[in-house]
Amino acid sequence: MQLKQLLTEDRAVSPVIGVILMVAITVILAAVIGTFVLGLGDQVSESAPQASFSFEFSSTGGFDGDTGPPGTGDIVNLTHEGGETIDNSTLTVEGDGTKTLEYESGNWGSSGDGAVSAGDRITFSGVNSGETIRVTWTNPDGGSTNTIARSTAPQT
Known part of the structure; x- marks a missing residue:
């Protein structure tokens, strides 16, 4: 084996690897810029909050007033x-x-900062038998809405 010839060899793989890396970087940059230009990057942060709500239905005797x-x-x-x-x-x-729910009582957002946190409760009357009740969240940045909890009143 000729050691002198090995040390003086001019050929190398580095130009090929350099071209491949430049192409990869260009493709990644184009994808990131394209995502934000098309507005897809804004939708990533618009997910609805993750929260658990319980629904407890009770009857008032079956009549709404008289x-x-x-x-x-x-x-x-x-x-x-x-x-x-x-x-x-x-x-x-x-x-x-067919009729809107009527606020009865509750402590939602009463902590001073207007936030609903674990343990907060609210009561509504005017629920029809078999009616589906929804807790809907509206994105303050864009007006999109998401139902984050729902339950159906029992049939009476």
Whole structure:
């Protein structure tokens, strides 16, 4: 084996590796820039908060005052069981019935900072039998909404 010839050899792999690395860096940069230009990067941070809510339905005797038909006017107690703390102004509680839910009592957002945290509870009346109640979160940055909890009132 000729050691002198080995040490004076001019050929190498480094130019090929350099070209491959430059192409890879260009492709990665193009993908990152393209993601943000198309607005896909903004959607990554718009995920709904992760929180657990419990629903407790109770009957008020089947009537809403003197005017409602039987099976209306029941009560739902919603409790934030755990998960992220959520700004009260971004939460909406609504049913799919013919009348709107009426606020009865609760301590959502009463901690001074307007945040709903674990243990906070709110009560609504006017729940119809079989009505689905939803806790909806509205993104404060973009108006998109997500249902983060739902439950259906029992049939009476």
